[in-house]
Amino acid sequence: MRRGHRDDLRLQVTDIHDPDDRLHEECGVFGMFVPDRDDPITESIGRVVYYGLYSQQHRGQESAGIVVAGDDGLEQHRGMGLVAEVFSDRLLDGLSGRAAIGHVRYSTAGSSTIANAQPLMAQSKLGTIAIGHNGNLVNAPVIRDLLEDAGVMFQTSSDSEVILNLVARSARHGLRRAIQDAMRAIQGAFSLVLLTEDSLIAVRDPKGIRPLVLGKLGESTIVASESCALDAVGADLVRDVEPGEIVIVSGEGIESLQLNERTQSQVCSFEFVYFSRPDSEVDQVSVYASRMEAGRILWREAPVEADVVSGVPDSGVVAAHGYAEASGIPFGMTLIKNKYVGRSFIAPTQELRERAVSVKLNALRRNVAGKRIVLIDDSIVRGTTMRRLVTMLRRAGAAEVHIRIASPPVQHACYFGMDYPSRNELAGRRGVEAVREMIGADSLAYLSLPGLHASLGDTGQYCVGCLTGVYPVAAPVGLEKDELPPAIAERDAAAGRRG
Ligand code: SF4
Numbered sequence: 001m002r003r004g005h006r007d008d009l010r011l012q013v014t015d016i017h018d019p020d021d022r023l024h025e026e027c028g029v030f031g032m033f034v035p036d037r038d039d040p041i042t043e044s045i046g047r048v049v050y051y052g053l054y055s056q057q058h059r060g061q062e063s064a065g066i067v068v069a070g071d072d073g074l075e076q077h078r079g080m081g082l083v084a085e086v087f088s089d090r091l092l093d094g095l096s097g098r099a100a101i102g103h104v105r106y107s108t109a110g111s112s113t114i115a116n117a118q119p120l121m122a123q124s125k126l127g128t129i130a131i132g133h134n135g136n137l138v139n140a141p142v143i144r145d146l147l148e149d150a151g152v153m154f155q156t157s158s159d160s161e162v163i164l165n166l167v168a169r170s171a172r173h174g175l176r177r178a179i180q181d182a183m184r185a186i187q188g189a190f191s192l193v194l195l196t197e198d199s200l201i202a203v204r205d206p207k208g209i210r211p212l213v214l215g216k217l218g219e220s221t222i223v224a225s226e227s228c229a230l231d232a233v234g235a236d237l238v239r240d241v242e243p244g245e246i247v248i249v250s251g252e253g254i255e256s257l258q259l260n261e262r263t264q265s266q267v268c269s270f271e272f273v274y275f276s277r278p279d280s281e282v283d284q285v286s287v288y289a290s291r292m293e294a295g296r297i298l299w300r301e302a303p304v305e306a307d308v309v310s311g312v313p314d315s316g317v318v319a320a321h322g323y324a325e326a327s328g329i330p331f332g333m334t335l336i337k338n339k340y341v342g343r344s345f346i347a348p349t350q351e352l353r354e355r356a357v358s359v360k361l362n363a364l365r366r367n368v369a370g371k372r373i374v375l376i377d378d379s380i381v382r383g384t385t386m387r388r389l390v391t392m393l394r395r396a397g398a399a400e401v402h403i404r405i406a407s408p409p410v411q412h413a414c415y416f417g418m419d420y421p422s423r424n425e426l427a428g429r430r431g432v433e434a435v436r437e438m439i440g441a442d443s444l445a446y447l448s449l450p451g452l453h454a455s456l457g458d459t460g461q462y463c464v465g466c467l468t469g470v471y472p473v474a475a476p477v478g479l480e481k482d483e484l485p486p487a488i489a490e491r492d493a494a495a496g497r498r499g
Helices: 003-009 040-054 089-093 140-149 159-169 175-185 227-233 270-275 287-301 317-327 350-355 384-395 432-439 449-455 486-494
Strands: 012-017 027-033 063-070 073-080 099-105 120-124 127-134 191-195 199-204 213-217 220-224 236-240 245-250 253-258 266-268 308-311 335-337 359-363 372-377 400-405 443-446 461-463
Touching (some): 027 040, 027 191, 027 199, 040 089, 040 099, 099 191, 140 159, 159 175, 175 199, 199 220, 220 227, 227 236, 270 287, 287 317, 287 449, 308 317, 359 384, 384 400
Parallel strands (some): 266 461, 308 372, 372 400, 400 443
Antiparallel strands (some): 027 099, 027 220, 063 073, 213 220, 213 236, 335 359
């Protein structure tokens, strides 16, 4: 091969990714209950939960934990880092029991320390209780103040401990009543797994803002944030946990309680746009199919003449396939992702971010030079990453770069667990032409809000609060619209992230 040709083919390695310019996942939960104490699977329950967490690593990379209900009560193992870093083979070999829960965490409320790593545990009249939580409460500070006034000492700064203490305080009324009382007191987004010495409990908030599914592995019951975790452990999907439902799994069987009157789910639309894995189904909607359809609709709403359609790895790729299919323009890879990028890239504090090396994507010059490119991404947050990508493609010789975004502009805060920059940093507030100019693209278009709903099947209701400013649950008490919840604002102020 001629040297010049080799140079042409060589990938350009450039640090382009601004880790602050992404939406960050918040948490994933997993739980398992084995009805027969003599079932051999009790010996490897720790490994099943480990695989369940491993498959949901995309939902949180800061800490991981497992609590097992064994012969000697609840046993807790937590650590900072990825699931594979926290749990060794030796540790997993020792985790046996009839029931277990696990958690992977990205901190959106409460700081990133081992004390906040979940599952959390507390003592109560029911014995030890453990909790794993995905979501954010909008009234946690108010309840925390009330509990502190009543003498409760908090060990952590997380919302989840508020829930745990509410359950523990009502424990004298029995498990059902304690959980129902706690669920009635809290507001916001919460998909929970709780573990006592003899039962596993799954709870989803009345609006079903975060996903939660039930599955079966043999005779065992599995609970997970995403259905891909059921696949990972060889379990079958049974159904979604309903909004406002409490599922109690014990040696007596499975009991379902409805918190209030059955309500319509308003699951987070960004679970489909970005957060969930494409091989998951959320409330019976395939994440993959919704992204494909978003791409097809995006072509109909914002067509452009081009030579190649490409997606930003990973979450823009499926929508790019949909755009290519609808347009007849060939799909091609123009950006190659370094697979060995570690969790440091999504570190939540400024100090860690600055120390982290930028995420790397490489322009594939062979597919880019002289071509008119349509590049699809799931969303634009601040726009800094997209500006670098456009620059990278132009340096690699792109004749034109047209950006298409498979969601409407993000313009408002999220109160339910997603870590957004402050509203002034959100590119979506500036208008399409200003953002196009800022990122240096030849054209820019977003999916419309009706287009997003159509991509989801037009049958359900979805939270679109960060797109419209209208939320399924009112903003936290005392906050103006778009103001950030105190835990997030305080953390970011401490990290020097917001002004
Ligand atoms: S505000 Fe946005 S990110 Fe937050 S739950 Fe609603 S749709 Fe999801």
